[in-house]
Amino acid sequence: MPGFLxxxxxxxxxTRIAAAVVVIATAPPTSAALQRxxxxxxxxxxxxxxxxxxxxAELAANPGRRVEAIAxxxxxxxxxxxxxxxxxxxxxxxxxxxxTLRVRFRGDPVAHSARLECYRGDGDSLVCESPACVGxxxxxxxxxxxxxxxxxxKVSIGGTLKSGRFIGHYIHLDNSCEGRAASxxxxxSGDDERSFSLAAAPKEAxx
Amino acid sequence: xxxQGITLALAAALMLPAATARAQSDTLFPPETAGCYVGAxxxxxxxxxxxxxxxxxxxxxLQRSYPQLALxxxxxxxxxxxxxxxxxxxxxxxxxxxxxxxxxYSNGLYHFLRCSADVCDAGNYRVERQANDTVLxxxxxxxxLGGGPQGADASRxxxxxxxxxxxxxxxxxxx
Numbered sequence: 001m002p003g004f005l006x007x008x009x010x011x012x013x014x015t016r017i018a019a020a021v022v023v024i025a026t027a028p029p030t031s032a033a034l035q036r037x038x039x040x041x042x043x044x045x046x047x048x049x050x051x052x053x054x055x056x057a058e059l060a061a062n063p064g065r066r067v068e069a070i071a072x073x074x075x076x077x078x079x080x081x082x083x084x085x086x087x088x089x090x091x092x093x094x095x096x097x098x099x100t101l102r103v104r105f106r107g108d109p110v111a112h113s114a115r116l117e118c119y120r121g122d123g124d125s126l127v128c129e130s131p132a133c134v135g136x137x138x139x140x141x142x143x144x145x146x147x148x149x150x151x152x153x154k155v156s157i158g159g160t161l162k163s164g165r166f167i168g169h170y171i172h173l174d175n176s177c178e179g180r181a182a183s184x185x186x187x188x189s190g191d192d193e194r195s196f197s198l199a200a201a202p203k204e205a206x207x
Numbered sequence: 208x209x210x211q212g213i214t215l216a217l218a219a220a221l222m223l224p225a226a227t228a229r230a231q232s233d234t235l236f237p238p239e240t241a242g243c244y245v246g247a248x249x250x251x252x253x254x255x256x257x258x259x260x261x262x263x264x265x266x267x268x269l270q271r272s273y274p275q276l277a278l279x280x281x282x283x284x285x286x287x288x289x290x291x292x293x294x295x296x297x298x299x300x301x302x303x304x305x306x307x308x309x310x311x312y313s314n315g316l317y318h319f320l321r322c323s324a325d326v327c328d329a330g331n332y333r334v335e336r337q338a339n340d341t342v343l344x345x346x347x348x349x350x351x352l353g354g355g356p357q358g359a360d361a362s363r364x365x366x367x368x369x370x371x372x373x374x375x376x377x378x379x380x381x382x
Contacts, residue, residue: 084358094357115356132309133311134297134311134313135268135381136382137274158273161239161280167272167273167277168378170382176310177311183382
């Protein structure tokens, strides 16, 4: 026969158990808590292309601009790499997004490219490095616009410290690193080239 | 005291704060300031334990640019008022790129060094300020470096006791 304490405890325990079940059932799964950044713009399992081409008028208005066209592409090969990486445990700096950066400079007919491995940055952003030439990096964040600009990304080279001071940076566009006879080929932050807004585009725009 | 003596004393008093300010800016790796040092290995003085590396380092860089300064801003200042900095140590070895291997190796992203005015210490290596805009990167335990794409698992080690002399250089030199 149950005693007084047991009798009194039973309804409380049942309530607590029911509450715990509700909490567990409604809590987001661990994978959702660690959702990949920029899932709308760079959806897992699907290739993507974001591109920006500066027309003659824009180039004329910004004589200091070196970049004529810039694109970030995730091909089927990148998606396959991401799928493989997603099965690994993620630590700080573990790559979760694979992509290719393509850049064409003003007056240079050759398009330059770099393979990127991107890891989780602050908030909903990615930090991307060229694994061939470590040290350089770019950051990708969402453009944050709704409607027409939805799915657009912002590619930043360097950034601003809390004091407001801008610190420039670079990323290699040549796998030889310092092996070239001339100085390394890099995309670097300039006065007019600290960030680029890239719209979602058909894959042809990334070739 | 003559008028000339008074003038000199006054000038010295006025110059003192300026000299102090300059000394503060001479701090090793000052806050919010990008920096780059480039150099190579030096053989330590005779008598110290030293083993010739299997693959020599041909260039070593210490980079403190936007990624490192942004990380430093996120980190809380130690309770004792010390200063923490982040550095990217980038090494090129004599066999860079051979057999499809990595061109460069680097340390992890999130390692911090505790700094005084002249020394920054990571525990397993330290950077010591020298004269003429040079620093010594001294291994006091050794530093593991990784390279190449994710999954390649390429790694090298800067062994304990090895010393590298680096010169302050334009940021371009760390690319």
